[in-house]
Amino acid sequence: GAGVSQSPSNKVTEKGKDVELRCDPISGHTALYWYRQRLGQGLEFLIYFQGNSAPDKSGLPSDRFSAERTGESVSTLTIQRTQQEDSAVYLCASSLLRGGGVTDTQYFGPGTRLTVL
């Protein structure tokens, strides 16, 4: 079946502009995650949506970052007033939820490469 998809694949923007990144999870996956991968670094957790529960926003680096998810489908990550340090690959992942709220293996999308000039 279809995997996690993300759009756009590449985004170049000017400093100070707002950007929206989209993630379509695997159908039926109730958990959805956003990560950021800066050049030469590991992935940093940003935010996690689990079904209808309140999202875990503990990884968002500033109030310029926000994310929404409509039900158990599409999610949008929004970065307001972009800065050069926001340049990174933004990865989305989704997973099933097993009993007791334990999440299953995370499947990653191809990522959106954001470049802030």
Add this chain to the structure above:
Amino acid sequence: GNSVTQMEGPVTLSEEAFLTINCTYTATGYPSLFWYVQYPGEGLQLLLKATKADDKGSNKGFEATYRKETTSFHLEKGSVQVSDSAVYFCALSPTGTASKLTFGTGTRLQVTL
């Protein structure tokens, strides 16, 4: 907090050589441990995982054993191929409700003929 430390790359090996990529972690309780791989131009893929101490994850000839006593999850392969050239990430997720993954910085492997 949780953290993952893996050996820095790049690691360059000849085909059929033995591979070890070290990974150690810091976490409370008994986290689940993962190796993810990112092939050139592709997304991140789960390679193998282990969910409790002494478990061995294996896939595509790669193995890693969850060592609680040394807090390690080293990745090994007996005979690498050129097609194994990729970036390898060690990661953990917390015990119980799991959720977010904590990743190491990645190790680039280059296999030559």
